[in-house]
Amino acid sequence: MSKLNRKQDALDYHANGRPGKIAVVPTKPTNSQRDLSLAYSPGVAEPCLKIAENKDDAYKYTAKGNLVAVISNGTAVLGLGDIGPEGGKPVMEGKGLLFKIFADIDVFDLELNTKNVDDFVRTVKLLEPTFGGINLEDIKAPECFEIERRLKEEMCIPVMHDDQHGTAIISGAALINACELQQKKLEEVKIVVNGAGAAAISCSRIYISLGAKPENIVMIDRSGVIRKDRENLDALKGEFATDRDIHTLEEAIRDADVFIGLSAADVLSGDMLKTMRKNPIVFAMANPNPEIAYDLAVQTRQDVVMATGRSDYPNQVNNVLGFPYIFRGALDVRATAINEEMKLAAVYAIAKLAKEPVPESVNLAYNINNLKFGKDYIIPKPTDPRLITEVAPAVAKAAITSGVARAEIADWEAYKDNLRKRLGLDDVLMRDLSAAARQHPKRVVFAEADHYKILKAAQIVRDEGIAEPILLGNKEKIQQIIRENALDLHQVPIIDPFEESDTPRFKQYEESLYKKRQRRGLTLNEAHKFMFDRNYFGASMVEFGEADCLISGLTKNYATTIRPALHVIGTNAGCRIAGMYMMLTKKGPVFLGDTTVNKNPTEEELVDITVSLYDAVRKMNIEPKIALLSYSNFGSNDGETPNKMRNAVKKLHEKYPHIVVDGEMQGNFAINNQMLVENFPFSQLNGKPANVLVFPNLESGNIAYKLLQELGEAEAVGPILLGLKKPVHVLQLGSSVREIVNMVTIAVVDVQSRER
Ligand SMILES: NC(=O)C1=CN([C@@H]2O[C@H](COP(=O)(O)OP(=O)(O)OC[C@H]3O[C@@H](n4cnc5c(N)ncnc54)[C@H](OP(=O)(O)O)[C@@H]3O)[C@@H](O)[C@H]2O)C=CC1
Ligand SMILES: CC(=O)C(=O)O
Ligand SMILES: [Mg+2]
DSSP: OOHHHHHHHHHHHHHSSSSSSOOOOOOSOOSSHHHHHHHSTTTTHHHHHHHHHOGGGHHHHSGGGGEEEEEEOSSSBTTTBOOHHHHHHHHHHHHHHHHHHHHOOEEEEEEOOOOOHHHHHHHHHHTTTTOSEEEEOSOOTTHHHHHHHHHHHHOSSOEEEHHHHHHHHHHHHHHHHHHHHTTOOTTTOOEEEEOOSHHHHHHHHHHHHHTOOGGGEEEEETTEEOBTTOTTOOHHHHTTOBOSSOOSHHHHHTTOSEEEEOSOTTOSOHHHHHTSOSSOEEEEOOSSSOSSOHHHHHHHOTTOEEEESOSSSSSBOOGGGTHHHHHHHHHHTTOSOOOHHHHHHHHHHHHHHTTSOOOHHHHHHTTOSOOOSBTTBSSOOTTOTTHHHHHHHHHHHHHHHTTOOSSOOSOHHHHHHHHHHHTTOOOHHHHHHHHHHHHSOEEEEETTTTSHHHHHHHHHHHHTTSEEEEEESOHHHHHHHHHHTTOOOTTOOEEOGGGTTTSHHHHHHHHHHHHHHGGGTOOHHHHHHHTTSHHHHHHHHHHTTSSSEEEEOSSSOHHHHHHHHHHHTOBOTTOOOEEEEEEEETTEEEEEEOSSSOSSOOHHHHHHHHHHHHHHHHHTTOOOOEEEEOSSSTTSSOSHHHHHHHHHHHHHHHHOTTSOEEEEEOHHHHHOHHHHHHHOTTOSOOSSOOSEEEOSSHHHHHHHHHHHHHTTSEEEEEEEEESBSSOEEEOOTTOOHHHHHHHHHHHHHHHHHHHO
């Protein structure tokens, strides 16, 4: 894409639809007159009076405790300089957006039309009743230092100038890790800091707290190297003045180990970079354009560890990794400040996280196979879902131990769960199922092991103790994929049916298949040939107890995958085979069926499918509440589908009175229990919304789950195959690694439940 297009895209992004990037969203019901009278007059008077009696109740009855002000006067907006408060507003809205999506913190962005420190401080101080915290942003040095110092002294809520401390924390974490990778000691490295403003001074201070020696730091501003003999040197820059006989960046950079850029675009040339020591570290953090372009740096020095503030290159050293979680931790313990202890706790938590195995969702987001700690991955990616559960608790703990917290956190695991929930990362059910699977891991045979995603998933389930994988396929090919992707699958058995054809088990498998299918036209010779198909071979392993379950379907269509299982294993007596999807929604898990097998089930078949769904959901320790869906509510329409669903419900009520099931009903009534109760108080689904939805036909079930999945409303786990005598689970064509792992987990729990 040309630069010009990108510029237009950015403008369109901001202008299209509702202008800007953020909005205010009500958090309470506003459907009825009653709701409104509670939200506003007269009901609102009650919390007002409580708060008037005790100011702290503002945290209980208002949004204060989760509301941060992002405040700027637009004097140092990114590296764009003093572009005024209105000019800075898109950045401040952007920070608001990041606070929200990464830490569920609500933000009002406030752009102040003043360069006067007193006016700025007075205005912000007056806002204390409104906010739980203050994030100062893009205010130029030296005013930003005095503004922050005074506000910290005079306010009882946490105040942090993000360009100073957010940047210091992230680059500190990155520097620790870069030094380790480049085999340098922070205590010994020679650091050149280009820029002497808000970010540069605070970063240099934190590097010293982390071990760097002040005498090893040289700082440069627009006038060149900050030397002790400079006239009118202010105290802030004076802190880093040198008496070395150097005057320019060119002179300073020679033999330096580390370049820190917090100034302006393109000030470091390739030639200058060449003069740095072996294994240099370059953090060119000016935004939007770094002090040296990423490509130029890595082409000039192959031994460099290179980072920028941008998201389109590896190693984005940007305060977005910090401010959402630092404030999250501070707000959650009602900290009165963000102090040194909290900042250092954040540094170490971020640095440590970079060394942990990377979640598959992050690999996928960046389209990278196996992101690993190394020169191209020195700090976590901003989309890493673990940042909130690692950094926020570390900050909150440090606030408590350093004595600035006004609230305690008793149960840290529950706190982490709550953080995940905030971001909708809360697959409690999946986590419970994983925990259950880990109790008694099972042998899972993968029919398509000659595929990277399957091998990666196999590694994950083995690492996590969920399953013992067995790989089916060509040994050489599988081993090559393992090698190329540095996967750890040592000692995992690999079986190639083509190498098995003379073995007793192959004979046993083909004879068994022949016996089952001889009266359906199958010859022994054909049964022999079928067994080279890994779906037949894998299903036979399950049938003969050499594996506990089979996972397949990544590369073949559903029918082709399921047929061998039906031929080799078969269905439970009197059982109808059906497919169920588990949708992990923000409102909890919802099970949909049949989404994969029965095209247009009859009333009787719907009864069987409902019973299968009921049994499967109960096996997951969830009490099923089942709705049979249609376009009509309890007889409001007469049509083929409503009649079919209504009659199926009648049969279910007669035959299975213990099952909580009702219908026919429309989808919204099924999941909005208030609406259901108000309009149909006689319904069996009283008290809780339905968590199992039965569809009239394959079309509607399939459309529903795909729409939910694509609209980002829910993660789909499935299809979970119901009704087979032994566990075989069929993946969706092209499933992600995460989906495969989820499916294996379900399969293992399925095996366990059959053993009970
Ligand atoms: N990646 C990240 O997370 C972050 C990046 N930044 C980036 O850092 C830069 C500075 O931000 P901030 O500290 O808030 O701004 P300030 O205005 O407080 O500081 C800017 C500093 O850069 C110096 N400077 C400007 N041009 C040059 C140059 N050509 N050579 C040497 N020094 C120069 C200025 O020198 P003088 O003092 O002489 O005016 C000043 O000291 C921006 O580009 C910003 O985008 C900032 C925060 C976070
Ligand atoms: C990232 C940031 O805060 C800045 O560049 O100013
Ligand atoms: Mg900034």
